[in-house]
Amino acid sequence: MTDGAAETRITDLLRSWREPVLDRWVELAFDAVGGRVTERELRTELSELYELVERAFGDDGAAMGELRATLAELSRGRARNGFSPSETAVGVFALKQALYERIRTTRDQRAYNDLIDFTSFVDELGLATFETYAATREQVIADQSEQLLELSTPVVKLWDGILGVPLVGTLDSARTQVVMETLLEALVDTGSRFAVIDITGVAAVDTEVAQHLMKTVMAARLMGTQCVISGIRPQIAQTIVTLGIEFGDIATKATLADALKYALDRSGVRVTGGPED
Amino acid sequence: MERVPILKIGDVLLVSIQVDLQDQTVLALQEDLADRIVRTGAHGVIIDITAVDIVDSFIGRTFATIASMSRLMDSETVVVGMRPAVAITLVELGLSLGGVRTALDLEEGMRLLGAGAPGARAPAADHS
Amino acid sequence: MTAPPGDEVPIASNDDVVRVRQLVRTAAAAAGLSLVDQTKLVTAASELARNTYAHGGGGTMRVERATGEEGRPGVRIVFADAGPGIADVEQALSEGWSSGTGLGLGLSGARRLSDEFDLRSEAGKGTTVTVAKWAR
Numbered sequence: 001m002t003d004g005a006a007e008t009r010i011t012d013l014l015r016s017w018r019e020p021v022l023d024r025w026v027e028l029a030f031d032a033v034g035g036r037v038t039e040r041e042l043r044t045e046l047s048e049l050y051e052l053v054e055r056a057f058g059d060d061g062a063a064m065g066e067l068r069a070t071l072a073e074l075s076r077g078r079a080r081n082g083f084s085p086s087e088t089a090v091g092v093f094a095l096k097q098a099l100y101e102r103i104r105t106t107r108d109q110r111a112y113n114d115l116i117d118f119t120s121f122v123d124e125l126g127l128a129t130f131e132t133y134a135a136t137r138e139q140v141i142a143d144q145s146e147q148l149l150e151l152s153t154p155v156v157k158l159w160d161g162i163l164g165v166p167l168v169g170t171l172d173s174a175r176t177q178v179v180m181e182t183l184l185e186a187l188v189d190t191g192s193r194f195a196v197i198d199i200t201g202v203a204a205v206d207t208e209v210a211q212h213l214m215k216t217v218m219a220a221r222l223m224g225t226q227c228v229i230s231g232i233r234p235q236i237a238q239t240i241v242t243l244g245i246e247f248g249d250i251a252t253k254a255t256l257a258d259a260l261k262y263a264l265d266r267s268g269v270r271v272t273g274g275p276e277d
Numbered sequence: 278m279e280r281v282p283i284l285k286i287g288d289v290l291l292v293s294i295q296v297d298l299q300d301q302t303v304l305a306l307q308e309d310l311a312d313r314i315v316r317t318g319a320h321g322v323i324i325d326i327t328a329v330d331i332v333d334s335f336i337g338r339t340f341a342t343i344a345s346m347s348r349l350m351d352s353e354t355v356v357v358g359m360r361p362a363v364a365i366t367l368v369e370l371g372l373s374l375g376g377v378r379t380a381l382d383l384e385e386g387m388r389l390l391g392a393g394a395p396g397a398r399a400p401a402a403d404h405s
Numbered sequence: 406m407t408a409p410p411g412d413e414v415p416i417a418s419n420d421d422v423v424r425v426r427q428l429v430r431t432a433a434a435a436a437g438l439s440l441v442d443q444t445k446l447v448t449a450a451s452e453l454a455r456n457t458y459a460h461g462g463g464g465t466m467r468v469e470r471a472t473g474e475e476g477r478p479g480v481r482i483v484f485a486d487a488g489p490g491i492a493d494v495e496q497a498l499s500e501g502w503s504s505g506t507g508l509g510l511g512l513s514g515a516r517r518l519s520d521e522f523d524l525r526s527e528a529g530k531g532t533t534v535t536v537a538k539w540a541r
Contacts, residue, residue, distance in 0.1 A: 297423045330430075331448050333514075362444035366444045366448045371513070
């Protein structure tokens with residue numbers, strides 16, 4: 001670590017120059033956020049940070065924890081409101097400049113030297129906002145994909161006692177699992193004996209997804225219901241064969257219409273009057 | 278140890294499991310059913326597990342044993358009302374209950390055995 | 406009747422196997438596991454409790470709240486017995502293997518149903534199995 005004297009001197013300077021340095025910091029940070037936060041809000045946030053920096057740099061352990069938490073909170077808020085990570089970090093880095101400009105006017109050589117320690121301290125804080133920022137964005141993305149997941153797995157009624165699940169897009173393991181559970185619950189809730197899983201709109205199927213589909217069909221069978229998989233496109237059929245996945249005696253049909261007809265036949269409903277009849 | 282009661286409706290034996298299944302209870306049920314099938318000459322057995330929240334390998338395997346055993350005595354076994362979570366778990370466990378017929382609910386199970394709802398006439402096997 | 410999570414309960418009878426299921430169900434629900442995941446964990450616990458009783462000659466179970474990867478909440482369960490131990494762990498874990506009492510899927514099944522599985526066994530000294538499952 002640094003020698004305690006430097007920390008004491010910088011802490012003293014921060015305390016005695018509180019007003020002018022804070023003013024300058026707010027001014028610089030305000031430029032960085034481009035008017036999307038009012039100067040008043042910014043001043044409130046930064047004076048809180050200023051006080052914590054002052055105490056934390058003076059080796060106050062509790063203040064350090066509080067400083068990190070406050071900074072993380074600030075950074076999270078910025079991330080959610082669509083600020084870029086550099087806008088957030090520059091606001092923190094600006095404290096260095098504010099203090100540096102002030103020290104320069106005094107021409108105090110010792111204070112200059114001490115400033116180096118303080119600079120790396122502030123750099124660390126700035127980098128911490130980057131990390132929080134990234135984590136928050138990831139969370140936002142995760143939340144969105146989960147919402148999308150719920151949206152994109154509708155279970156629809158095709159006929160009395162026949163449900164349909166049209167799957168569209170990319171099937172990953174997590175989504176397939178959600179589909180599986182939603183579908184089986186729906187079979188019980190509606191008292192349906194048949195389900196058609198249509199994968200016409202699915203881009204690709206890997207081993208794990210194919211296995212999830214098979215497990216769905218097997219679980220449905222244990223519940224006394226039957227699943228038919230329709231819309232297996234040539235590429236997907238090829239993948240399934242190449243991967244060596246055994247679809248066994250699972251009913252598969254080329255189109256959703258074929259699958260529906262199969263389920264209708266099986267449930268004793270007769271379709272009449274068709275053009276090919 | 279609790280014993281699971283066995284009801285008789287027409288020529289179908291109905292078992293509705295409402296208790297936490299202990300191993301001894303499951304084994305006792307297997308014996309009691311064998312006994313009742315012989316005594317009543319029942320042609321079907323329905324095991325309703327709507328209220329059962331877990332089926333592990335022992336319970337699952339006993340159901341399979343009951344099914345094969347009753348088939349030897351010319352009686353068809355249908356397990357009805359398995360919950361989705363239980364079904365998913367059994368598949369993950371690697372138990373497919375081969376040889377056990379299943380149905381969504383009691384009514385469906387009765388229909389499968391050609392018994393229909395109590396009091397109703399059995400439907401014709403073929404529509405044509 | 407119910408012990409608070411983290412307590413040890415004995416497994417000395419078939420009734421205790423049922424009690425293990427109930428305790429694990431309560432802990433899994435409290436940890437926020439989905440219904441399917443609760444069912445998987447309770448089923449795994451049921452298999453292991455039966456092994457502890459039938460093969461280990463009885464033992465104990467401890468269930469506790471735990472935190473998995475990325476801070477996901479979950480449940481960890483430890484089964485311990487001082488029985489004969491498992492001579493060939495690899496074989497015991499291979500699918501469908503049975504020790505003669507029709508419990509072939511017990512260990513391998515419990516492993517497939519959990520997110521974390523650890524088995525330690527020493528011939529003549531006993532067996533400890535730890536399983537855990539995390540909320541999705």
